[in-house]
Amino acid sequence: MTMKYVIIGGDAAGMSAAMQIVRRNKDADVTTLEMGEYYSYAQCGLPYAVGGLVKGGLDDLVARDVETFRSKYGIDARVNHEVTHVDTEKKLVSGKDFSVPYDKLLIATGASPIVPDWDGADLDGIHTVKTIPDTEAVIKDMHNDTHHIAVIGGGYIGLEMAENFVEQGKKVTMIERGPQLAGIFDQEMANLIHEEAEKHGVKLLFNEEVKGFKGDSRVEEIVTDKQSFKVDMVIVAIGVKPNTHFLEDCGVHLHENGAIQVNGYMETNIPDVYAAGDCATQYHRIKEHDDFIPLGTHANKQGRIAGLNMAGDSRTFKGIVGTSIMKFFSLTLGRTGLSLREAEELRIPTEIVDAEIPHHATYYPGSEILTIRLMYQRHTEQLLGAQIIGKEGVDKRIDVLATALYHKMTMEDLENLDLAYAPPYNGVWDPIQQASRRRG
Structure with missing residues (x-):
């Protein structure tokens, strides 16, 4: 018997899941319902299209168009199909002038601007x-x-x-x-x-x-x-709010902010109903509870995990640590883990190291200052969070620190890391190691 998969939402989480299903089950019957007209586009690139930096225009932001999903992958990819109701007892999703039955359902409806x-x-x-x-x-x-x-x-x-x-x-x-x-x-x-x-x-x-x-x-x-x-x-x-208003009467448990509550397998409390992406919660590894940080990286990971589980594999989403980076004129702004406010809200005894350190050897041309803030647990010295702002070298360090947070490393662990060094890229001691050594 052919398994009937229905996915609500045609962007990052939804289509990441759909691709995992069709790759693992060639006979799968996959229907995707997108309320708009575009599939799989790079939302994070939209501001740069406004600034004229995306030379091919908005079309360049579309990773795969709807016709590709239909003709190449055999997905019944529909546009202008807004789901307004989910009946989890009859296993039926519906909207104006349509209804679709499912065996397994993924809700990947994203979020909307407030x-x-x-x-x-x-x-x-x-x-x-x-x-x-x-x-x-x-x-x-x-x-x-x-x-x-x-x-x-x-x-x-x-x-x-x-x-x-x-x-x-x-x-x-x-x-x-x-x-x-x-x-x-x-x-x-x-x-x-x-x-x-x-x-x-x-x-x-x-x-x-x-x-x-x-x-x-x-x-x-x-x-x-x-x-x-x-x-x-x-x-x-x-800000944004999860697109979950159509679920109010179907029994799916929602977080206090309206996001769908999921476990590590991307399952909701209703059998055969999954959720992923900006409409769902994400487990925060440092806070040790569910959070809501809607970013494309999380949506793609959660969608992939949901698709794997729906197709019969057993995989879990390992959680987030709150990492993000952005360009603002000549600066790069990077952060990961907890902010001081978040640490205080969790009542974690926290120490801070603030430092201004060149991003590579000062004798090599082009050295720029990194402004670094590291936060750690007072008693255990476990790293809790980091913020770095500078013109060069922010991305390299924030990714190292995100990895350290994922593995719950201490400040001393940071000092002991074997990080790449050559004068054009670093000092003998990396800036985050230098900052770590300045703790009280």
């Missing part, structure tokens, strides 16, 4: 950046006599969009209701990000909350709790 119910939020010129059509609209609007752009939110998307707008010659104001940009970094590290933004002409408004927008049919003015000012366009980038 847009509060602000006055005037439906005016033209107010955008989010999550999909290719979103980005097409931004690019078109950006060239429509648009000079001053307000970016609401200082996270990944907000920072990347601000940079790419500036590179396109736009005047940018960033509005953050908290005291800093990049809330995943500690305040002391975020100050370096603020300096970089201001150096490139970005106006920063902190501790300021948006109340609404004014304009006839198009946004002309943004109103906060402190002031109002003229704008030509607005980007809303204050």
Whole structure:
């Protein structure tokens, strides 16, 4: 008997799972239901398409189009199919004008940008950046006599969009209701990000909350709790919420933030129902509990694990440590593990090492300073987290530290690592080893 697999969602997690199923079961009947028109595209590349850095345009961000999944892999890949209900007793998913039965179901519906119910939020010129059509609209609007752009939110998307707008010659104001940009970094590290933004002409408004927008049919003015000012366009980038609203009555357990609760096998509490990606929880190896950090790396891994288990293999998702990296003008911002705030919330006794260290031998041309923060458990000296900001060499170090966190290494373990050295790349002691040696 042919096994009927249904996957809701056609991007990172969903199609990673689908490919594992068809590779392991040539006779599998796989149906994927995507509410939009695009499959398997690089969401993380969208801001760089706005900045003109993706030379082939938005089409270059599509890894595999829908026709490839149909003709090459035999997947019944459907577009414009939004699922509105899941009946876990009858094993049936449905939406407007369609219903599909399943033997095994994967929910990989991702997340959507949060847009509060602000006055005037439906005016033209107010955008989010999550999909290719979103980005097409931004690019078109950006060239429509648009000079001053307000970016609401200082996270990944907000920072990347601000940079790419500036590179396109736009005047940018960033509005953050908290005291800093990049809330995943500690305040002391975020100050370096603020300096970089201001150096490139970005106006920063902190501790300021948006109340609404004014304009006839198009946004002309943004109103906060402190002031109002003229704008030509607005980007809303204050975070995302899991796309799980259609599951409220089907018995699937949800996390308090709306993400689907899964175990290591990507199983939900309902037999034969799996979940993966930005709509699901991720186990955090340092916090030792489920978390919600929606990133493409996690979605691809979780989707692969879900597909393997659905196809009959037995694999577990090993968890995350909270690693991320991004470019912001001339700086690279990297972090992994816990921030100081997170460590304090978990009541972990924490010590900090702050250091400024050249990224390679100072006598070799081109040496740049790395600003490093390492956090460790006071009594055991187990590494808890790290943040690094600099112009060169951040990625190399943050990946070493992420690996150290995965294996729950101590600060002394860091010192003992056998890391690559040559003057163009490093010092005899790597900067993270030098920082570790400066602990009290």
